[in-house]
Amino acid sequence: MSASNQLNTAQKIVVVGNGMVGHHFVEQVANLRESATAAEITVLSAENRLAYDRVHLSEFFGGKTAQDLALTDEATYSDWQVDFRTNAKVSKIDRVNKLVITETGETFSYDKLVLATGSYPFVPPIPGGDQPHCLVYRTIEDLEAIQRTAESSKVGVVIGGGLLGLEAANALKQLGLQTHVVEFAPQLMAVQVDAGGGRLLKDKIEELGVKVHTSKATKVIEQGEVCRYKLVFSDGTELETDMVLFSAGIRPYDNLGRENGLEVGERGGIVVNSQCQTSDNEIYAIGECALYKNFIYGLVAPGYTMAKVAANQILATDEQASFNGADMSTKLKLMGVDVGSIGDAHGKTEGSLSYTYENQPEGVYKKIVVSADKKLMLGAVLVGDTSEYDSLLQYMLNAIELPEAPEALILPMAGDKPTLGADALPDTATICSCLNVTKGDIIEAIDLGATSVGDIKSCTKASTGCGGCSALLKNVVDKELENRGVEVKKDICEHFAYSRQELFDIVKVEKISSFEQLVDKHGTGSGCEICKPTVGSILASVWNDYILDKAQVPLQDTNDNFLANMQKDGTYSIVPRIPGGEITPEKLIVIGEVAKKYNLYTKITGGQRIDLFGARVDQLPDIWAELINAGLETGHAYGKAVRTVKSCVGSTWCRYGVQDSVGMAIQIEDRYKGIRAPHKIKFAVSGCTRECAEAQSKDFGVIATDKGWNLYVCGNGGMKPRHGDLFATDLDDETLIKYIDRIFAFYIQTGDRLQRTSVWMDNMEGGLAYLQKVVIDDHLGVCDELEAQMANVIGKYQCEWKTTLENPEALKRFRQFVNSDKTDSNIQFVTEREQIRPAREEEKINIIDVTHVSKAVALEEE
Amino acid sequence: MSDSKQWYTVCSVNDLVENSGICALLEKDDEKQIAIFSLPQQPEKVFAVDNFDPIGKANVLYRGITGSTQGEPIVASPLYKQQFSLKTGLCIQEEAAITAYQARIAEQEVQILL
């Protein structure tokens, strides 16, 4: 095709509105078109910024910035050769000459026009509703205004108890306001849930401190007596508040259609057909401004489908593409309350029957609506527990025949609940609704060679939106692979067809001491970031040699390699060990002086020690030399190793203490420090049952009794907290240590890669009772060996930093450049709260290395 | 254009760390930072790529773990673990790329074609 030919066929597409759907359309066209000249795109946005994620808008109050929420940026649009204008509100369409005109009088000609103008919050015509602190919740600017108003407010009211209203109420609560929700209907979320669900939802939300007023119509907003305003309701009651947020529904921005002769619905919305065309064939409407079969789809997923259809129609890449409505089922968490709504939640279908399960004490409500013959799922309401949502949705979407007793699907009959296997789903079943990926798409990808969830994610994009489908996706993929006789592998990576435990046994039995030996005999290729550190950790657990040995260096994660934790800007943090949290004033002063000298950000950690941040790689040895000189040691904050042994002050000082918890904590920390394990290990020792050291949340928790120590095992804080299990009671010092030795060694041998003891325990067949049998009764006859294993590694402890400082070869690695003494000019700090922090991208200046410049100046002066 | 390129010495073979990386500063080329990896098992022996991690936005790639994926030599970023091919500079998991430079060992010196 010649260039001129291409010019002739160039199609001008103008998109009005750059919300989530408008942007999705642009992205689709940019991907589908043959070249940028084949379809020229112009985007006109009324807002002062390009598209952002409205769905996650509330996270703005959780600290996300406008930049974090952005779905695109100017550079990307320029890259795609998309012409765009912000602050460009379109006020008129000239359909005869095919032009759009903006408020400022600029005109743009089009071949195809796409209206993606979305919707705006409906503000009911209440007298006094237009005062300065009466706001809405739709754009980033709205949220900024809310934030400003909230600063001078104590009480806030949300008018409207729908989905968005509750989200807005949560935001007000987070901003520290005493919060009320006022709803006209007799229940909350009347669209999605039934009366029973609504009742429970109200209880739960009130428990969280938000006051809910249902069946209240606001008559007028007057000046308040205690607060800024006063709402007067039609029943004569009143409510004082400092601010009002309207969330009483949305209305489509259909004025461009209405004023320019396009067909619009009776209650608003630009009418479209299943190709997303309006009554003018050259004009399309998508997203929340479009009305399809008398319905506005107020969710983002249907909008994305429309965007895709319109793009394929306009580019003629798929003439079959059509929008045929969408399922509006939703699952969400509102103020921590799980809510799910599927299909015909209200049982409006002729002859439908329903089953309800309500558990008031636990705050769970579940209802399913089935067809008259009890064969098909029509809808469901779930409040307080949405674990069955995926299954129920699949039953409905795919018209899968229900089991004999459909109620079993929602009854809490532990164990024998009929589960919907991935096999039962038809190929048309939607697995990921955000990205519209079906089971058929997944099977096709597997046919084309995908062999893992990761492959499927990258080729189908499934599970890259809200992430809610990830469990189901894994289920389907594993099942499909299994069906084809592909063994779903536990291999740690492509280089070793073994699990961590198998590798551990091989290393031990065959006395293997290097990665090369292991990969030569039992693996392929040259390793990767998964197997190398795993093998490094196994070698360290079994042999406990110095980890920066020449052969060990390439195996370690950067943190282990540089014996410090890498931060986002490539600098490191430094954590000296402070056993049991006990430290002398002298050592504290040294830490303070070192931090001051090297200008390090200093913070008390959650593990009772002190973290110094912002050290460049080349500064690490000097800093550690000073710390070691003062008698401090490495804290292994970088290693999958023993971290901290937290302690409370115990019987030495505390009037309730019954044992010396600090002494025991220090003894434990000194015994196990440096030992490498499948994951990090934390301990704590409390001096009495008040448990001030929070020992039950640690891998090993020790709590003093008047007869000795109670030992708790396999607790966890972090992402999925787990209380430790009481393993043994009233132990003397010696038995306590013996049991810890054995359990710790058993975990090192049998734990999976990056498996904390909590997960290890949860996966252990026989659980706590089994572990007690192994460790206390020596059921497997391995206790001697476990103890010997421990004694061997304990005997070999060295402070890795001390060893490193004595080893010139190892020290050579601690420099940014092999050929220059300059420092990395991309590392830049700014001051915040009197200390340094890494500069953000936009704060960075292109400076030349300052140390170097000052050196050069000094030389000249000489 | 390739004929205007030249081999530049950046360091000595003694500076290399086997199966791992080091970093050199190219003063002539606007202070560009180059990560250099020594992989004795590979026929090329040495590889050179940008040190800047475009995803983590920091100069850290030389501190990553090296290895292979489907036979292709790679380095994994120490920040967020994405792998970059040492041959092409392409990121395996995401849409991102760094520059890969031709590198060689000549008379005990590590050289890069620029």
Ligand code: SRM
């Ligand atoms: C510094 C510190 C936060 C603080 O400012 O207080 C911290 C910082 C980090 N934590 Fe933590 N955690 C810190 C106490 C904790 C605690 C509290 C405690 O230990 O009592 C927990 C929950 C307890 C637990 O582990 O069960 C904790 C749970 C985690 C987790 C989640 C682990 C889990 O099993 O769910 C991670 C991620 C991981 O390990 O995979 C993590 C990971 C991290 C990493 C390593 C993330 C990273 O890769 O950069 C942070 C780097 C530290 C650094 O650069 O120095 N950190 N982290 C605390 C250091 C304690 C210390 O003195 O060593």
Ligand SMILES: Cc1cc2nc3c(=O)[nH]c(=O)nc-3n(C[C@H](O)[C@H](O)[C@H](O)COP(=O)(O)OP(=O)(O)OC[C@H]3O[C@@H](n4cnc5c(N)ncnc54)[C@H](O)[C@@H]3O)c2cc1C
């Ligand atoms: C707080 C909040 C939470 C939400 N949560 C969810 C959720 O969890 N799940 C879900 O599916 N959906 C959710 N939604 C709904 C979702 O955000 C919308 O469905 C989606 O944004 C609709 O996209 P759109 O492009 O049609 O409209 P919008 O994103 O509103 O974009 C329309 C754009 O067009 C501009 N515009 C209007 N008129 C003109 C004009 N004349 N000229 C130029 N530009 C114009 C507007 O300024 C706007 O920028 C939520 C919405 C909000 C506000």
Ligand code: SF4
């Ligand atoms: S919780 Fe831990 S891992 Fe997360 S940001 Fe804080 S310190 Fe880092």
Ligand code: FES
């Ligand atoms: S359903 Fe949201 S990512 Fe798949």
